[in-house]
Amino acid sequence: MAVSRRTFVTTALAVPAAGAVFGTAYAQATSTDEAEPRNVRARASEPGDVVGKITTGYQGWFAAAGDGSPIDAWWHWAPDMGQTPSPSNNGIISWPDMRDYETGYQTDFPALGNGQPATLFSSHDDQTVDTHFRWMAENSIHTAALQRFNPNGHEGPTRDAMTEKVRAAAEAHGVRFYVMYDITDWLAMREEITVDWTEKMSAHTESPEYARQNGKPVVGIWGPGFADEKRPFTPDECLEVIRWFQDQGCYVMGGVPTHWRSGDRDSRPGFEEVYLAFDMLSPWMVGRLGTVEELDAFYESNLLPDQRECDAAGIDYQPCVMPGNLQEGHRAHGDFMWRMFYNTVRAGAQGLYISMFDEYNEGNQIAKTAETSADVPAGEDFLALDEDGTPCSADYYLRLTGDGGRMLAGEIELTETRPTPPVV
Helix, strand or coil: CCCCCCCCCCHHHHHCCCCCCCCHHHHCCCCCCCCCCCCCCCCCCCCCCCCCEEEEEEECCCCCCCCCCCCCCCCCCCCCCCCCCCCECCCCCCCEEECCCCCCCCCCCCCCCCCCCCCECCCCCCCHHHHHHHHHHCCCEEEEEEEEECCCCCCHHHHHHHHHHHHHHHHCCCCCEEEEEEECCCCCHHHHHHHHHHHHHHHHHCCCCHHHHHEEEEEEEECCCECCCCCCCHHHHHHHHHHHHCCCEEEEEEEECCCCCCCCCCCCCCCCCHHHHCEEEEEEECCCCCCCCCHHHHHHHHCCCCCCCHHHHEEEEECCCCCCCCHHCCCCCHHHHHHHHHHHHHHHHCEEEEEECCCCCCCCCCCCECHHHHHHHHCCCCCCCCCCCCCCCCCCHHHHHHHHHHHHHHHHHHHCCCCCCCCC
């Protein structure tokens, strides 16, 4: 089973004090008050399918035994995917709202508090993917970044099938999509990623809904420079891959460490040239912050200098926005996520990346989620959306995302006050 990308030691990722060391491009651009930046390319990206838009990460990585998928197992629902999910074999921390799914797969969890059976969906079902993209369309979520892990492992055939299903759903609902490669645990990435693009994924750029920016098909590469053993690639290897995609005419988005500018904590040193080679940078944020106060400190220490660095280097900046880990009580009935929208928009971000659409494994999903204790397995410790005493509809974080996108686009004024009611 693929390892979730986001586990890091929290204390190693503490927010730096304002005034931390910036990267070369920013230092060059601000060496004197009036000095012209050196070695700077002007950022010329007009609104497209990622600039000026909301993009949401889409895992599409849940399966169930008997769902007809090539993997035919409880993929990502359970650590032992050969066994039915249960209290002792559980891989998620938030329970989905199942009312919109035509098919649910029976688990070994107790029945829900309302007496309904504890079932889970499969991403492999066409109706599941169609439902997810309908939710995106209904809530003005413009683009979905389909995650693609090592396609040559045991997950490969299921990943290939999911790409076809995402394309069909995107075309049915008028939602853009693009392929985002996650290079976690893909040790032969350098040799294999170009083959996968040439022989398989590039064909999807023919779709009228394949995302384009500056007239170029968008490709994401998530993971260069992270300071862990799962991404052991050298700067030269990463640069070669980035430049290869750009030579194919692609606009390349980079999922990079939170502390990419300083090259420490979650970032390995020596990757500055790699980071500045991307057309768009999106520093990872999940697991880093959990309160509004931390978000405001991060605005000063990271968002503003990140934006300046990207401006100086001619790179589009796409910070993450997340709803907060539901199980950890971060969400504050939407105030946490709205503060992220407010801070990233007022910092001047070119686009926003929602982390993530369907990440029930880490509790940061915006997709429909159990509303109350009546909607989760009885006697288990799953928190529902009303965990802090405020009732929230299952689609609340989808609606909140739609309003965040409108604020990014200037369709509503920049406001600290969340405009989205938890229940309509």
